[in-house]
Amino acid sequence: MKNIFLLIITTILFSGCEKALEEVPKDFVSKANFYKNEEDAEAAIAGAYAGMQNDFFGITNYLMTELHGDYLFGRGSQAPITIWNQILNQQNIGRCATNWSSFYTTINRANAVLDNVPNIENIDANTQKQILAEAHFLRALCYFELVRGWGAVPLKTTESIDLSAVEAPRAPESEVYDLIVQDCLIAENDLGEVGGETGRASKWAAKMLLTHVYLTIENWPGAAEKANDVITNGPFSLINVTESDDFYKIFAVDTSTEDIMSMHHSETKGSTIPNYLHRAGNVPYNYSSGGVFAWLPDTNSFIGDSWDNNDLRKNFNLYTQYQNADGDWVPLPSTTPVLFKKFITNTSGISLYSVPIYRFTEAYLFYAEASSMADGSPSALALERLNMIKRRAYGYDPTAVSPVDYPSGMSGNDFRDAIIQERAYEFITERRRWFDLKRTGKVKEAFAAAGKTIIDERLLYPIPEDEINNNPAISQQDQNPGY
Template sequence: MKRISYIYGIAITAVSSIFLLSCSDMLDEVPKDFVSRANYYQNEADAQGALNGAYSSVGPDFYGITNYLMTELQGDYLNGRGSQAPISIVDQVLNQQNIGRANANWGTLYSAINRANAVLDNVPLIENISEEARERILAEAHFLRALAYFELVRGWGPVPVKTTESKDLSELSSPREPEAVVYQLIIDDAKAAEAGLGSVQNETGKASVWAAKMLLAHVYLTTENWALAAEKADEVITGGPYSLVSVSVPNDFYKIFAAETSPEDIMSVHHSDISGSAIPTYIHMGSNYPYNYSSSGFFAWLPDTTSFIGASWDDNDLRKPFNLYREFQNAAGNWVSLPSTAPVLFKKFITNSEGLSIYSVPVYRFTEAFLFYAEASAMADGAPSALALERLNMIKRRAYGYAPQAPSPVDYPSGMSRDEFIETVLQERAYEFILERRRWWDLKRTNRVKEAFAEVGKTFIDQRMLWPIPESEINNNPAITQQDQNPGY
């Protein structure tokens, strides 16, 4: 059997004996079928199996509902209900239930890191494997470790850094490292992934060279290395096998998310139609209010229409009716308004009237490369170039149903200052990536958190900028004490 113990946020995996013996034989025979750490890594199949474990941790386990509600509900355009309401009350620290949710995310990420470390430690020693397979598997492990640390450093600040597998309790001691150290590891890992990965994996649920470039662009943008961020985004735009989906009506956006093979999907986490991502359950009304006979839920995430998604959002932007709805079709086929308790709800991720459902959670999609480039190049150059403006306009044109490559009546004008242009890019990002885990991180990295929340009548306290270090980590990691805890907890 396989026993997994989660200790201090790190998964310690023990592969124990596997054998079939009668009761009498157990007393006097040595097990002949024995799987241990020493003899597990024998061939490519073993290496791939270990890598799949890392994918599971940083994939469906992390890109699930617990992570989504902790990031989305700390945005300025929605509010939580029920047990999730305190996440949206940003003038208070998290309560115990939501501290537990933050702790769960920490544990999942360190599980992914430890599993990636196991691959990186052991796969180089395998003899019965092709060099091509070895290089690919190691590159994917580097990507997954980089992605996990990127989530950790943005959410918790300085964090323990582990670059080898932890096999027992004696190997858990690790101090919080400065953010600069963590980011350098992320960049080194992402570069290793970029160098070792082929053009495109068979599945968008796996890392590719293009996903590695997007991660590098994202990290460089976050650390204000503008020129390199623009360079990596440009490489994806000009060299990748992707294209923007054409849109003429709101439901055309389902082609981006609901299609099995979308030309915009650089990397995503694929949930099955049985298990789903759980997101529809949290954003939808109860069973009495189906959206065109869609799945039911308990509307735990309510749009805040005093924010940018309210009256200031142009109704002609097709992303608005794709993301929000105010009426539903009842069993008689009549359209009726949502109740006054929830007059508007989120629509993205909900099955539509044509039966299109979204089971994939985007990690990186092609649209973002254009917006990465626009922001980064304008910051690097001190003003928006013609190319930066064009790439920003391509995304806006598509949003209004125009062809992305041709000038349109909705184009942003030239002549904007750098600051005006950056504000415009961030607004486009806000519209484009609703419920895609971007808004909170965008506000944080651009130092706009308090300003944005003030615009919706909220006071954001400094203690909410970082999530709390789990008490189990403080209690059991010898290199960390209560003095290392983030402020407020």
């Protein structure tokens, strides 16, 4: 089985420490002589984090999620992803398999930490507790991606070190979510106020993940409670915005008061996302000598003429001009008259190195939605928190009444629709739109509004053939519909 072989390789690589005793062969370090002290535990959890890769479990995962939105098209080899009235072609089935393998690799690394770190005696108790909590968080994060993408999936809660652990049936979604919630509760209780290093999970990241999970499984009171906790007790604050470029401050490394958890990048090793958004040399948004240039805005969707030009997020997220070799601003070519702008390479005065997993803005929208759904209609506080995000988007003080406020007296349905729309504007190219449409049952409605037809088979990714062929507990009859 493809992912199991990767996990076995990972286990072997994990042991590549030079600190083994002299009598232990240097070309092989077993579990028995690896998990000995705090340094080994730190190396193990670092290996688990490494599974998240450069952006968020790798660009293949990012693109497969993002290109399932209603507001963009794929280009080149990614164009077939956005042919919605057909099942995925073989290349993109392969991309789904790559993502599946990445998640289970990280799960196995987290399981290895959970199985072995508790037995280490030469370790500070608080450090041990923190590392175990991080492993619970990472496992929950992976299973949340899996269950939303594939539905019922095999549950693995112990380390797989050989092929004897291959057999595992698809567990019902409810069981997968039960494990996710358990892991999140442990993580939020045992994690610290901030991550030990940049990009590592804190208890606030765990609370946001748990909020997101509760929202997805429609535990409205639980979601509202957790989101409110982050808003009222967390060390975060909304960044003031008076012009479009102020939104870049949200994505700055180490300086953003809205960063709950992100994939952070250095100046020398940036995100790969800009190459999928920009034409090569699109100054000032992409200085790269080459670009994949594969994600194109669909102006027939909500990002078209219906989006108010006074919303500063529109100019922040989209652009129609770039600078030529003489430094003059010129229109983009007629074949691609609009492109996405949020993610850019390092430019003078703007350093964009972080790719958000959770940011503070979302806590307000989580609370507004969950609270209203729990109560059957929006409370004054739910309305205020939705309006705070909209006011900021138009350059107003988030805490003061503004001309763009949503009115009181909205029905529960209208209020939720407004939240989903604000989420669409706020989180463009941040991996939110597809799963928002799925969990609210609005996929076909949103795609129809953009002039697209989507078949039911596209609501779930295909189970990899390697899993079906090598897992005795899964057969072709377990495959998701259409594949």
